[in-house]
Amino acid sequence: MEDKGIPSEQIYQMLRKYKEKDLTHRSGRILGSMCTCPHPVGVKAYSMFLESNLGDPGLFPGTKALEDEVIIMLGEILGKKDAYGHIITGGTEANLMAMRAARNSSGIKDPEIIVPKSAHFSFKKAAEMLKLDLKMADLDQEYKMDISSVEDLISNKTVAVVGVAGTTELGKIDPISDLSRICLENDIYLHVDAAFGGYSIPFLKDIGYDLPKFDFTLPGVSSITIDPHKMGLAPIPTGGILFRERKYLEAMAIETPYLTEDLQSTVVGTRTGAATAATWALLKHMGREGYAEVSKKCMEITSILAEGVEKAGFELITNPELNIVAFHSSEIPVEKLAQKLEDKGWAVSLASYPRAIRIIVMPHLKVEHIEAFLVDLESIK
Ligand SMILES: Cc1ncc(COP(=O)(O)O)c(C=O)c1O
Missing domain, CATH: 3.40.640.10 (Type I PLP-dependent aspartate aminotransferase-like (Major domain))
Structure with missing residues (x-):
């Protein structure tokens, strides 16, 4: 700890450096979290x-x-x-x-x-x-x-x-x-x-x-x-x-x-x-209708993702009931698949039972993010 305090502007600048290292939900790269961009x-x-x-x-x-x-x-x-x-x-x-x-x-x-x-x-x-x-x-x-x-x-x-x-x-x-x-x-x-x-x-x-x-x-x-x-x-x-x-x-x-x-x-x-x-x-602010709209969009993107995953030659673990898609490959172990996706900048997570890649289609994920993800997924196969 410093003896003399640091001026606020300098502090904020220092903080920004740390923040730059973090992923953001807004980037659409966080695919394995149940958190999302907080609403303004x-x-x-x-x-x-x-x-x-x-x-x-x-x-x-x-x-x-x-x-x-x-x-x-x-x-x-x-x-x-x-x-x-x-x-x-x-x-x-x-x-x-x-x-x-x-x-x-x-x-x-x-x-x-x-x-x-x-x-x-x-x-x-x-x-x-x-x-x-x-x-x-x-x-x-x-x-x-x-x-x-x-x-x-x-x-x-x-x-x-x-x-x-x-x-x-x-x-x-x-x-x-x-x-x-x-x-x-x-x-x-x-x-x-x-x-x-x-x-x-x-x-x-x-x-x-x-x-x-x-x-x-x-x-x-x-x-x-x-x-x-x-x-x-x-x-x-x-x-x-x-x-x-x-x-x-x-x-x-x-x-x-x-x-x-x-x-x-x-x-x-x-x-x-x-x-x-x-x-x-x-x-x-959201009301029932606002929240219904948010969930509906997530479910629609979930369907696009699930379909795309199958088209890319991967196997869904189960039909999504809510906005989560889990899949695996008969050829590549899930850990390896997760690593390859991470190398391409996607933060996916792993389900433990059954072992699978798990994507939670949270409200920060848009169709364009999922389309970009599917292009990368196909290239891995
Ligand atoms: C079904 C369920 N219950 C509880 C939790 C724990 O919630 P938190 O991480 O907010 O403590 C989670 C987190 O993902 C969850 O999915």
Whole structure:
């Protein structure tokens, strides 16, 4: 650290040098991320609330009112206007909170949770931190959670079952209706991880896409993760967790002796209000139609990409249900393929099961990016 501070202009110049090394979403080269260019309305709203701390809401009642309204709006999107929840850092924290709520409210000793093999690794973190025994349910032929495997794994120690609406690697929607029925029958907490699909499935359904139910309209669903910083176009870090009943927040409440609120259920203490302001602004600005348009475009580009991949002689792992395309080649190992694509400037990612190149068609990807990618892909074959 310097003894004497450096003038601001010089600092910005130094920062620009570092920034030049980063990839940008705008370049269209990031193909393997669930993040995207934040929408300018969200960025402006975010910057207006940089000093507000929702960890101490009595000092920021305006921001707290925004959070309450956001939870109502997200609840509407997810089939229950009067849900309870918070805007937090992302899907990992949301899933951690859901597992904590399920464990704490169960009173079961040596608790177990059941997640599909396709679940995000945040459940491994949650299991480790909360001392939960993690049981992995098999997937069916469409890479969705296999219901009979779930039934086999349920025991008198099961505190939660998790279904995913928009899996991280393949964008698949687990059979949440069946999980809802099974969890009701067995009196087990059901969490739906819709970090990715929560901001697209409801809007795609609005405009006629035939996608299954996954939300609070299914009576067994206890909580839902929904991430504004993925398909919601909010700046990172912005996640959302919604609970059907207040008792789940209460089951995690810790006394906060020196703050303006008495109890706190979130993992973090100091919590930015900026993420909430951005989410509020974007929900109001985009409306259902705006978000439907964004998801529709992504789905259309997904179809173009999937078709192009097949035409180029590669094999799709599965038909895309949401805006993710995964493929492999019978001739080139995926690691090698990924390397060749990287050499051509494409930042793809790898799916682990099955091993595949995975492309998430996020809103920053335009048709021209995908066309350029397909030209390079064909040249690799
Ligand atoms: C389905 C799902 N859940 C949770 C997460 C974790 O979200 P985050 O990276 O915002 O913590 C992801 C991230 O990709 C995800 O795809």
